Amino acid sequence: MSKTTLIWFAWIAIAVIAIWLRGQSLTTRPIHADEATGARITAQRLESSDYSFDPTHFHGPWLSLSGSLTAQFNAESSWTQLSLFSLRSGTACAGVLLALTPLLWRRFLGDPAALAAGALLATSPLLVYYSQMYIHETWLALFGMLALPMVHRYSIAPSIRNGLLAGLFIGLMFATKETFAISILAWLPATIASVAALRICSADAHQVRSFSRYRNAFLAMTVTALAVSTILYTDFFRTPSGILDAFKTYFVYETTPGHDKAWNYYAELLLWPKNVLGIWWTEGLVTILLLAGIFLAACSPKTLPAALLISLGALGHCLIYTVISYKNPWLMLLPWSIICLGGSLAFASWRERAPTAKVLLALTLLLTLGFQTKQSLHATGRYAADERNPYSYVPTTKDPRRMLAWIEEIEALPTTPTLAPAAVVGTGYWPLPWYLRSLDPVGYWPAPEESMQLFPLVFAMPGQQTACDQLLETSHTAFPRSLRSNVAVTLYLRNDIWDAWSTTPTK
The missing domain is CATH 3.40.50 (Rossmann fold)
Structure with missing residues (x-):
C-alpha cells in the first residue's frame, strides 16, 4: 500500500471518529436556552421567508440561514415542526468539517502535522460537546479555521486569488458572529510577524513579495469580506439596513448579565486537571504538544512563518478573551481550535526529528487522543446535561x-x-x-x-x-x-x- 493511500485512509479514520463522537446522542441532551432562542429565529425565517438582523442581540444571520435550510431539507416549515435533529445536525456537520480543515495545511506543515491536528480537533471534548449544540460558535470556529490558512497563503504569496479566498471566509465569520473582530485583532500582529520572519529567513530575494502585491491582495480580501457579509446581513438585499446594523451592533449590543468570570476561567476550564463525577477532566496535554511544537518550529526556517501565525494568533485570542469579563465555554471554540492546530507543529518537519523525539511525540499524541476521546464520550453521554460536567454550562434540566x-x-x-x-x-x-x-x-x-x-x-x-x-x-x-x-x-x-x-x- 502506498504512502498516499495510507494518508488518505488516516483522514477517513479522522472523519469517521469525528462523525461518531458528534453524532451519538445528538438529540438526547435537553435543548439549551441559547439553542431555543436561535431556533425561534430560525422558525421565523421558515414561516415568513424573511429575516431582519437585531443589532442588540442574537448575533449574525448565518446560523438561522443554515438551520432553515436544514429544516427545509427535512420538510419542516414551522415552529411546531422544527426538530432538534434539524437544528443540531448542521452544527454537528460543521464540527466534522472543522476536524478536516488541517488538510489545508499539508503543503506548509506536512502530512504528519496535518493528521495530528485533525485528530486533536476530532477528539477535543470542548469541540465535540459544543458541536452538538445549535449555536453560532461552531460555525465561527469552522470559518475561522478555513480563513487562517488563507491568511497564511496571503502572507507568504500575496495574490488576488488568496485575498479573495481569505475574504470569503472572513466574510462568513462576520456573518456568523460579531466577535470575528477579535480574530482580526489577534491575527493582524501575527500576520505581520509571519511576513517579517519570511523576509528574514528567505534566502531567495525573489521570494520576498513587494508591498503593492500585499496591498492589492488586501484590498481584494476586504472587498470580498464586505460583499459576503453584506449579502447575508441584508438577507440577499431584501433588508438594506442590515449591513449598517451589523456595524451598529458593536455600540448597542446588550450582553446577558450573570456571565462575568475571573481572568483565569478558561485556563481552569481547559487546562487545570479536575476530578469530577469520578472522571479526570483536562485538555492540558494539547498545550504540552503546543509548547514542544513552538520550540521545534522556531528552529526550522521552513515552518517558522506558519508557526508564528498560528502560535501568536492563538496567544492573541487568549489574551483578548482573558481580558473580557464576559466568559462562557463556547467562546473558546475558535481559540482552542487554533491551539489544537498549534499542537501539531511538533510534527512538522517530521523527517528531521531524532528517533527518540519521534517516539516521545507519538506516545504523547496517542495518550492525548485516547484521553480526549474518553472525556468526549463522558461529556456527551449520561453527563451531558449534568451541571457538574465541566463543559455543561447552565444546562436545561430534564x-x-x-x-x-x-x-x-x-x-x-x-x-x-x-x-x-x-x-x-x-x-x-x-x-x-x-x-x-x-x-x-x-x-x-x-x-x-x-x-x-x-x-x-x-x-x-x-x-x-x-x-x-x-x-x-x-x-x-x-x-x-x-x-x-x-x-x-x-x-x-x-x-x-x-x-x-x-x-x-x-x-
Whole structure:
C-alpha cells in the first residue's frame, strides 16, 4: 500500500471518529436556552421567508440561514415542526468539517502535522460537546479555521486569488458572529510577524513579495469580506439596513448579565486537571504538544512563518478573551481550535526529528487522543446535561421534557377540557417556549393578571412565583419544577383538571 493511500485512509479514520463522537446522542441532551432562542429565529425565517438582523442581540444571520435550510431539507416549515435533529445536525456537520480543515495545511506543515491536528480537533471534548449544540460558535470556529490558512497563503504569496479566498471566509465569520473582530485583532500582529520572519529567513530575494502585491491582495480580501457579509446581513438585499446594523451592533449590543468570570476561567476550564463525577477532566496535554511544537518550529526556517501565525494568533485570542469579563465555554471554540492546530507543529518537519523525539511525540499524541476521546464520550453521554460536567454550562434540566410528557397525558384523558390558553409569567423563561410549542395559544406576561385564574396552565418564573401563589391559591394546584441549572419554574394546573387527572384510575 502506498504512502498516499495510507494518508488518505488516516483522514477517513479522522472523519469517521469525528462523525461518531458528534453524532451519538445528538438529540438526547435537553435543548439549551441559547439553542431555543436561535431556533425561534430560525422558525421565523421558515414561516415568513424573511429575516431582519437585531443589532442588540442574537448575533449574525448565518446560523438561522443554515438551520432553515436544514429544516427545509427535512420538510419542516414551522415552529411546531422544527426538530432538534434539524437544528443540531448542521452544527454537528460543521464540527466534522472543522476536524478536516488541517488538510489545508499539508503543503506548509506536512502530512504528519496535518493528521495530528485533525485528530486533536476530532477528539477535543470542548469541540465535540459544543458541536452538538445549535449555536453560532461552531460555525465561527469552522470559518475561522478555513480563513487562517488563507491568511497564511496571503502572507507568504500575496495574490488576488488568496485575498479573495481569505475574504470569503472572513466574510462568513462576520456573518456568523460579531466577535470575528477579535480574530482580526489577534491575527493582524501575527500576520505581520509571519511576513517579517519570511523576509528574514528567505534566502531567495525573489521570494520576498513587494508591498503593492500585499496591498492589492488586501484590498481584494476586504472587498470580498464586505460583499459576503453584506449579502447575508441584508438577507440577499431584501433588508438594506442590515449591513449598517451589523456595524451598529458593536455600540448597542446588550450582553446577558450573570456571565462575568475571573481572568483565569478558561485556563481552569481547559487546562487545570479536575476530578469530577469520578472522571479526570483536562485538555492540558494539547498545550504540552503546543509548547514542544513552538520550540521545534522556531528552529526550522521552513515552518517558522506558519508557526508564528498560528502560535501568536492563538496567544492573541487568549489574551483578548482573558481580558473580557464576559466568559462562557463556547467562546473558546475558535481559540482552542487554533491551539489544537498549534499542537501539531511538533510534527512538522517530521523527517528531521531524532528517533527518540519521534517516539516521545507519538506516545504523547496517542495518550492525548485516547484521553480526549474518553472525556468526549463522558461529556456527551449520561453527563451531558449534568451541571457538574465541566463543559455543561447552565444546562436545561430534564423537567421540561417531563412536564411536556405529563401535559400530553392529561390532554389525552377523555374528560380533560382544553389546556389552552396557557400563560408564562416573568422573565428568563427560555427554553420553556420550545417545550410549549404544541400548546396554542401561549401568552407571555411580565406579571400575573386576574384573568389567569381561568387559565388551565400557568408557568411562573422565580421572580413572579410569590405573586402567582397569591393569585392562584384557590384556583390552581402548584407543582414546583426546575428549568435550568439553579433556575426553578412553577407549574400551576387548574384544580378541575388536576381533579380529573388525580381521579383517573389508569395513567
